[in-house]
Amino acid sequence: MKTKKYLIAGALMLAMSTPAMAQGVSYAEALKPITAAIEAAPNDPKAAKDLIKEYQKNFKKSEEAMVALGNVYLLQHNYSVATEIANSVVNNKKFNGSLGYVLLGDIAALQDSIGNAGAAAGQYQTAISLDPQNVTAYERFAKVYRHVNSKVAVEKLEELRKVKPDYPVEATAAEIMLNDGKYKDALSWYAKANPANMSEDNFYNYGFAAYITKDYQRALDVVKQGLQKFSNSEYLSRIAMMASVELKDYTSAVNYGKAVFAGSGKKVANDYDVYAKALCGAQQYDEAVSSVNKALEADKNSVEPLKTLAAIYSAQGNEDKALEVQQEYLSKSKKATNNDWATLANTYVAKAETLTDRAAKNEVLAKALDVYEQMVSKFPTISDWVWLNQANVAQMMNDPDKVAEIYQKVAAYEEAKPTLDEDSRSYLENVYYGLGYYHSKKGNKPLADEYFNKVLKVNPNNEDAKKALGM
Template structure:
């Protein structure tokens, strides 16, 4: 009986000893980490890491909120500070910190340590941003996307991060994923470029109607954006809907009256609709600002030649046709 009691006392004392040792290591690690925050001496952070590793070996250690919080603070800082991984690690410090962070997020004590958890997320975000930059410098766009996604999961909705993800998906050729991110960006922070990029992406997917609708939505929001206006103009021009082209050209010319491309497009549209006099008027506007414009000289020459052949065969029309066609040939 006495012997059994003695063994029990020894076991209890041993457990108490381990508990005290673990508490001491946790306290030492916390103090070393606090010292690092004052000194910014990497050796203090390295010491804190060794101490928390010693106090994080049993199942009880790994389930302790305080242990996980301290370990997460230390390893997230290591992930950011030791970006080139000069120390040896069995497991990457960012992964270590993420594992602990998951335990913290699932704990009922989380709300009492919001500032510490925000610090951890901030350090991990720095680490993954660094990784993303390294991947980008090596043209590893797929891994860069993964790194940016980790940042996004830590910071919440971040338009600059999501813009990078959208752009990288576009470069990789993940068009559908890129569209999803640009759609979200368009909702969160509408910009003309987002509408325009989405229009081109839908076009790449062969969804021309969706592309047009996005461009039109963008133009309603940004009525003076030339790129969106030209996209819509080109769409209707490619589809030979010249009545629509002329509607938009009138709007565009209010923004840029002497634009040679717009005036040429107006002339071409009028010519396609059989309004040759109006076509002549706009081709001449191009040549008034740029006499050596090949397209306008050639188009005007053909217009006069066609008028000569179709009408009274006035020599004056033939002379004009030759004049403009010769200029075009010399350009």
């Protein structure tokens, strides 16, 4: 595995060079200056003219080399020249022509904008007829035909297994589903695959599919199995590190992280960010901060690592630095969630808990209240949840009147709903009881009893409300 995408692309680029078309190092080297010249002047029909002429002269007897040249044009979306080269291959009686028909299929697939796979599939079928051992043709057929009939697509792979008994049909079917973003279908296919026939890519993608669906233990189990076959793989170790962090096994995550960074592959900001989380969990705080800084340096437009940095400061008990970084993140991020805002409020609460002076404590808690107030405006659909958190802060401030005021907001919000789900019923039960208790302490027994009775309408088995009503 020479290169590895960090995340899986949503669609396959069918025209990428394949092992069957990239065996000759000499023609691959000869293509480099041609590719560079064409990329530099894609609209110039004479670009690399002399180089191409020399190339065709030197490799005129190689079907692989000529198709590779066609792929260069195809990747530039120069379909006419790519087609011309493909036709010259299939019409050359000295060639088998199978690879040329694969190129024609790739051209048809990439030109097609309406999802009709028939033309491409026809070319791939011709390639198979000419060379039943052409693995690429079977795979291309399955990939373009999956939207038309996924059953037929897999059957085509089964045909390949007849000529190549060890071909990983299930793993390839999983890859097809994965590139369509059908993660659950991909996982189902991977589960049927024989691990002995799976490649490093297969294990990586299998682990990633499990990770993206939040099945972290499965992701870890899969890549650990892959590591037995491909020891010290930095790519499999990457998934293992990510999954271990989610499973809070930070010691293992750090060890997997070391394997990731020992490899020669390109590292992205998320690698450093996840590694920082692992180091933080392992209480290696200085190293964690250093890793976050590398993440920020690797992608100067990303602000997500700031969340990790804030978490590191919080873990160290440095709430002031954590608050500073959290506020920076919220001011810069366009993707901040309600959890990010709640984290800021929680950090104010954590800081307040370290203070003994009541005035100083309440001053900090008031900032938490303000954060929750902002959240109500930003995330109105979870107003009830936000208010209940706000009420907890008011309780910490020893302000029962504020608590009661907030409870009344929650009660009105839930009562306005046409139907109540489990959470809403639980919220109502709690705030009704809280309001009953509040008015009882205020000496307003009739109003207190009214709220205790409301508790029993929501939950007839609430023993505290029954006791308050003398039942």
